[in-house]
Protein backbone atom coordinates (compact mmCIF):
# COMPACT_ATOMS: atom_id res chain seq x y z
CA UNK A 1 0.00 0.00 0.00
CA UNK A 2 1.40 3.34 -1.04
CA UNK A 3 0.26 6.63 0.43
CA UNK A 4 1.43 9.88 -1.08
CA UNK A 5 3.36 12.08 1.32
CA UNK A 6 4.48 14.60 -1.24
CA UNK A 7 4.81 18.13 0.05
CA UNK A 8 4.70 21.35 -1.92
CA UNK A 9 5.47 24.89 -0.79
CA UNK A 10 2.52 26.79 0.65
CA UNK A 11 2.40 29.04 -2.41
CA UNK A 12 2.41 26.20 -4.93
CA UNK A 13 -0.37 26.19 -7.49
CA UNK A 14 -1.15 22.48 -7.09
CA UNK A 15 -2.44 20.83 -3.96
CA UNK A 16 -0.37 18.29 -2.10
CA UNK A 17 -1.25 15.29 0.04
CA UNK A 18 1.14 16.24 2.85
CA UNK A 19 -0.90 19.38 3.51
CA UNK A 20 -3.93 17.13 4.01
CA UNK A 21 -2.18 15.15 6.74
CA UNK A 22 -1.06 12.18 4.66
CA UNK A 23 2.11 11.43 6.58
CA UNK A 24 0.31 11.26 9.91
CA UNK A 25 -2.43 9.14 8.34
CA UNK A 26 0.13 6.79 6.78
CA UNK A 27 1.73 6.28 10.19
CA UNK A 28 -1.65 5.56 11.76
CA UNK A 29 -2.45 3.01 9.02
CA UNK A 30 0.93 1.38 9.50
CA UNK A 31 0.32 1.11 13.24
CA UNK A 32 -3.19 -0.27 12.72
CA UNK A 33 -1.91 -2.97 10.36
CA UNK A 34 0.71 -3.96 12.90
CA UNK A 35 -1.74 -3.97 15.82
CA UNK A 36 -4.19 -6.10 13.85
CA UNK A 37 -1.41 -8.51 12.93
CA UNK A 38 -2.00 -8.22 9.20
CA UNK A 39 0.90 -10.09 7.65
CA UNK A 40 2.47 -9.72 4.25
CA UNK A 41 1.58 -6.07 3.85
CA UNK A 42 3.87 -3.10 3.63
CA UNK A 43 2.46 0.36 4.18
CA UNK A 44 4.81 2.77 2.49
CA UNK A 45 4.89 6.48 1.85
CA UNK A 46 5.37 7.49 -1.74
CA UNK A 47 6.18 10.54 -3.75
CA UNK A 48 3.53 12.28 -5.78
CA UNK A 49 1.13 9.77 -7.35
CA UNK A 50 -0.10 12.37 -9.85
CA UNK A 51 -3.57 12.55 -8.37
CA UNK A 52 -2.91 15.59 -6.20
CA UNK A 53 -6.39 17.10 -6.46
CA UNK A 54 -7.91 13.72 -5.51
CA UNK A 55 -5.69 13.09 -2.52
CA UNK A 56 -4.84 12.02 -0.02
CA UNK A 57 -3.83 9.50 -2.69
CA UNK A 58 -3.48 5.83 -1.83
CA UNK A 59 -3.00 2.82 -4.06
CA UNK A 60 -3.13 -0.82 -3.01
CA UNK A 61 -1.28 -3.46 -4.99
CA UNK A 62 -1.39 -6.03 -6.45
CA UNK A 63 -5.01 -5.11 -7.15
CA UNK A 64 -4.18 -1.56 -8.22
CA UNK A 65 -7.10 -0.11 -6.25
CA UNK A 66 -6.95 3.67 -5.82
CA UNK A 67 -8.41 5.41 -2.82
CA UNK A 68 -8.97 9.00 -1.78
CA UNK A 69 -8.31 9.06 1.94
CA UNK A 70 -9.90 11.63 4.20
CA UNK A 71 -8.68 10.72 7.67
CA UNK A 72 -8.37 8.10 10.37
CA UNK A 73 -12.05 7.22 9.99
CA UNK A 74 -10.95 5.37 6.81
CA UNK A 75 -8.67 2.99 8.66
CA UNK A 76 -11.19 0.23 9.54
CA UNK A 77 -12.18 -0.02 5.87
CA UNK A 78 -8.55 -0.16 4.77
CA UNK A 79 -7.83 -2.90 7.31
CA UNK A 80 -10.80 -4.85 5.95
CA UNK A 81 -9.37 -4.51 2.45
CA UNK A 82 -5.97 -5.72 3.57
CA UNK A 83 -7.46 -8.62 5.54
CA UNK A 84 -10.06 -9.85 3.07
CA UNK A 85 -9.55 -8.02 -0.21
CA UNK A 86 -12.92 -6.28 0.16
CA UNK A 87 -12.71 -2.95 -1.62
CA UNK A 88 -13.99 0.07 0.32
CA UNK A 89 -16.20 1.38 -2.48
CA UNK A 90 -17.02 4.67 -0.77
CA UNK A 91 -13.30 5.52 -0.63
CA UNK A 92 -12.55 4.76 -4.28
CA UNK A 93 -10.82 7.60 -6.07
CA UNK A 94 -12.80 9.29 -8.78
CA UNK A 95 -10.24 11.22 -10.78
CA UNK A 96 -11.45 14.43 -12.29
CA UNK A 97 -12.02 14.14 -16.00
Ligand code: FES
Nearest residue numbers: 004017049051052
Ligand atom coordinates in the same frame (compact mmCIF):
# COMPACT_ATOMS: atom_id res chain seq x y z
S1 FES B 1 0.82 15.34 -4.01
FE1 FES B 1 -0.18 13.47 -3.56
S2 FES B 1 -0.72 12.71 -5.50
FE2 FES B 1 0.41 14.50 -5.93
